[in-house]
Amino acid sequence: KQEVTQIPAALSVPEGENLVLNCSFTDSAIYNLQWFRQDPGKGLTSLLLIQSSQREQTSGRLNASLDKSSGRSTLYIAASQPGDSATYLCAVYSGNTPLVFGKGTRLSVIA
Amino acid sequence: DTAVSQTPKYLVTQMGNDKSIKCEQNLGHDTMYWYKQDSKKFLKIMFSYNNKELIINETVPNRFSPKSPDKAHLNLHINSLELGDSAVYFCASSPQGSGGAIETQYFGPGTRLLVL
Numbered sequence: 112k113q114e115v116t117q118i119p120a121a122l123s124v125p126e127g128e129n130l131v132l133n134c135s136f137t138d139s140a141i142y143n144l145q146w147f148r149q150d151p152g153k154g155l156t157s158l159l160l161i162q163s164s165q166r167e168q169t170s171g172r173l174n175a176s177l178d179k180s181s182g183r184s185t186l187y188i189a190a191s192q193p194g195d196s197a198t199y200l201c202a203v204y205s206g207n208t209p210l211v212f213g214k215g216t217r218l219s220v221i222a
Numbered sequence: 223d224t225a226v227s228q229t230p231k232y233l234v235t236q237m238g239n240d241k242s243i244k245c246e247q248n249l250g251h252d253t254m255y256w257y258k259q260d261s262k263k264f265l266k267i268m269f270s271y272n273n274k275e276l277i278i279n280e281t282v283p284n285r286f287s288p289k290s291p292d293k294a295h296l297n298l299h300i301n302s303l304e305l306g307d308s309a310v311y312f313c314a315s316s317p318q319g320s321g322g323a324i325e326t327q328y329f330g331p332g333t334r335l336l337v338l
Contacts, residue, residue, distance in 0.1 A: 145326060152331070
């Protein structure tokens with residue numbers, strides 16, 4: 112059964128820092144991996160989707176990498192801003208259920 | 223121009239009551255989902271419908287019954303509410319129903335259910 116773990120559970124950084132969020136999954140037979148952002152009181156917003164055949168995806172200041180064989184993904188945020196403060200969720204699609212989520216990393220960027 | 227909407231946003235009710243949560247998407251997607259996010263922040267799939275047909279039914283008590291009157295709507299009815307049902311329930315949709323192989327899912331804002 113697929114399990115997704117995210118480390119750290121919470122992270123607080125000063126504005127302008129570059130940071131890395133980690134995601135690991137137990138079953139490497141995945142179709143894709145997605146990173147979502149969840150703001151308090153709001154739904155999830157998809158940030159990046161990496162297909163199993165891809166190594167990374169970039170969108171603006173965000174870069175997500177995927178190492179399928181080792182069951183790991185990282186989300187790199189460059190030059191963090193207070194507006195980046197949110198919970199970041201990693202989710203994998205393995206074909207049996209639509210998405211299996213991690214618990215998320217709660218990020219606080221302090222001005 | 224809301225893509226995926228849910229009502230109500232908040233729901234506070236007594237144990238034993240029956241309640242419904244509604245979801246609508248205006249994206250023209252074929253597949254809709256219900257997820258539950260518990261107090262530990264785990265998001266878990268509950269149900270998935272493709273073109274009004276149930277395609278995924280995870281281990282969910284029979285008290286939970288989804289209904290899809292058309293492919294733009296997926297409602298969740300809960301009978302005999304229990305304290306452990308307190309959670310945030312998210313509706314989502316995706317274009318074709320593969321569940322995510324090449325597509326992302328679009329989430330609603332969530333319904334915060336509190337059972338007293």
